[in-house]
Amino acid sequence: xxxxxxxxxxxxxxxxxxxxxxxxxxxxxxxxxxxxxxxxxxxxxxxxxxxxxxxxxxxxxxxxxxxxxxxxxxxxxxxxxxxxxxxxxxxxxxxxxxxxxxxxxxxxxxxxxxxxxxxxxxxxxxxxxxxxxxxxxxxxxxxxxxxxxxxxxxxxxxxxxxxxxxxxxxxxxxxxxxxxxxxxxxxxxxxxxxxxxxxxxxxxxxxxxxxxxxxxxxxxxxxxxxxxxxxxxxxxxxxxxx
Numbered sequence: 001x002x003x004x005x006x007x008x009x010x011x012x013x014x015x016x017x018x019x020x021x022x023x024x025x026x027x028x029x030x031x032x033x034x035x036x037x038x039x040x041x042x043x044x045x046x047x048x049x050x051x052x053x054x055x056x057x058x059x060x061x062x063x064x065x066x067x068x069x070x071x072x073x074x075x076x077x078x079x080x081x082x083x084x085x086x087x088x089x090x091x092x093x094x095x096x097x098x099x100x101x102x103x104x105x106x107x108x109x110x111x112x113x114x115x116x117x118x119x120x121x122x123x124x125x126x127x128x129x130x131x132x133x134x135x136x137x138x139x140x141x142x143x144x145x146x147x148x149x150x151x152x153x154x155x156x157x158x159x160x161x162x163x164x165x166x167x168x169x170x171x172x173x174x175x176x177x178x179x180x181x182x183x184x185x186x187x188x189x190x191x192x193x194x195x196x197x198x199x200x201x202x203x204x205x206x207x208x209x210x211x212x213x214x215x216x217x218x219x220x221x222x223x224x225x226x227x228x229x230x231x232x233x234x235x236x237x238x239x240x241x242x
Contacts, residue, residue: 012049013067016042020074027081033147035082039140040217042074046133068110075136076106082143083166086159098163098170102139105170106132126178134179134221135169141217148214172225180227 019042026035080099146158
């Protein structure tokens with residue numbers, strides 16, 4: 001067990017990669033909803049590997065690089081194939097160009113993140129640009145919402161707008177907009193009133209997620225993206241006025 005302990009975060013990263021690979025297999029077989037759920041599952045694993053490394057106070061030298069490569073497959077490539085796999089578009093060349101652009105931006109975003117991690121810069125309180133994980137998760141959640149709406153009310157509006165949304169997400173990944181790190185916010189010490197409020201909000205969201213997972217996932221991602229944009233705008237205004 002002692003010998004395996006340093007590799008536990010890396011094993012979780014391999015789980016992330018496995019989800020991405022199997023998601024692509026599902027996409028090839030036109031099972032887009034299963035693929036989307038695998039990408040969402042990979043998001044959880046991607047968040048866990050770093051937390052496990054901090055908890056166990058262990059690190060493998062190449063583990064961080066493996067995590068980035070896994071993210072490239074799961075959150076850069078698989079979401080692009082998700083959109084390309086939808087059978088609602090006629091202009092296939094244009095759609096696949098948007099899909100490639102998304103993958104390209106994701107790869108650049110991950111490369112920049114790797115370079116920053118390998119430098120001596122202090123750890124930032126914010127993400128600069130939309131994280132690749134969240135961009136890929138947003139695409140997956142909208143695929144699930146699209147499937148839900150088609151099944152319940154027969155509305156294909158989400159799938160028809162997905163290429164435009166994907167293009168916006170691509171730009172946001174390489175933007176200078178600063179996004180809060182939710183885990184860092186939760187780890188901060190809070191007084192009793194704030195702690196009770198956080199517990200109440202979390203409990204409410206958990207119940208709503210259990211009842212309406214397809215809606216709550218996409219809503220959660222969209223709210224985070226909007227908050228991130230507003231935060232970036234407010235910071236820029238504050239810089240200009242000082």
